[in-house]
Amino acid sequence: MTVLMTPDLANFAGNVHGGTILKLLDQVAYACASRYARRYVVTLSVDQVTFRQPVHVGELVTFHASVNYTGTTSMEVGIKVMTEDIQAHRMRHANSCFFKMVAVDEQGKPTAVPSFKPSTPDEIRRFEGAKVRRELRRELEARYKAIHDPYQGRASTSETPPAAA
Numbered sequence: 793m794t795v796l797m798t799p800d801l802a803n804f805a806g807n808v809h810g811g812t813i814l815k816l817l818d819q820v821a822y823a824c825a826s827r828y829a830r831r832y833v834v835t836l837s838v839d840q841v842t843f844r845q846p847v848h849v850g851e852l853v854t855f856h857a858s859v860n861y862t863g864t865t866s867m868e869v870g871i872k873v874m875t876e877d878i879q880a881h882r883m884r885h886a887n888s889c890f891f892k893m894v895a896v897d898e899q900g901k902p903t904a905v906p907s908f909k910p911s912t913p914d915e916i917r918r919f920e921g922a923k924v925r926r927e928l929r930r931e932l933e934a935r936y937k938a939i940h941d942p943y944q945g946r947a948s949t950s951e952t953p954p955a956a957a
Contacts, residue, residue: 793816793819793820793823793855794852794853794854794855795816795852795853795855796850796851796852796853797847797848797849797850797851797852797853797875798849799849801849802849805846806848807846807847807848807849808846808849808851808853810843813843813847813853813873813887814838814841816853816855817838817841817855817871817873817887817889817891818835818838818891820855820857820869820871821835821857821869821871821891821893822835822893823857824858824859824869824871825859825867825869825891825893825895826895828859828867828905828906828908829867829895829905829906831895831897831903831905832895832896833867833893833894833895833896834894834896835891835892835893836866836892836893836894837891837892837929838889838890838891838892839889839890839891839892839925839929840888840889840890840925841887841889842887842888842889843886843887844885844886844887844888845875845884845885845886846886847873847875847886847887848875848877850877851875851876851877851878852875852876852878853873853874853875853876853886854873854874854875854876855871855872855873856871856872856873856874857869857870857871857872858870858915858918859908860890860908860915860918860919860921860922861908861918861919861922861923861926862905862906862907862908863905863926864902864904864905865894865895865902865903865904865905866892866893866895866902866905867892867893867894867895867905867908868890868891868892868893868922868925868926869890869891869892869893870888870889870890870918870922871887871888871889871890871891872885872887872888873885873887873888874886890922890925892929
């Protein structure tokens with residue numbers, strides 16, 4: 793998807809607002825994942841949104857998306873954002889991120905997606921990277937859970953756990 797960045801998308805610094813880019817990223821992730829799964833999908837999480845460089849008003853922004861990995865009901869969609877200064881004929885890598893999308897049925901319940909089988913060198917590289925990110929997400933989730941539930945895994949005590957902050 794390619795979009796022209798217009799003045800109405802600018803922030804106070806005169807660059808394109810990061811929220812605008814995030815909204816477009818979500819739309820691109822939806823289009824990629826729903827086309828792959830041939831169903832409605834929802835966004836579960838967004839990883840590693842890195843704004844490498846500002847996006848300027850007047851630039852063309854192109855979003856390159858691919859399904860990198862599939863689970864039973866979820867998919868990782870990788871997106872690379874390239875900007876193009878039309879007058880200077882200059883392209884820049886402005887942003888990259890990974891969306892975890894989940895396919896849902898008519899009742900909004902998770903449903904199976906086709907298994908992804910990488911075949912090209914780029915697909916294999918992205919697939920292997922996605923497997924590592926999947927494991928890191930699981931480890932991070934377990935660590936967050938331990939922080940937010942300090943009584944997890946402990947034997948029952950007579951103490952009442954403190955209220956959540």
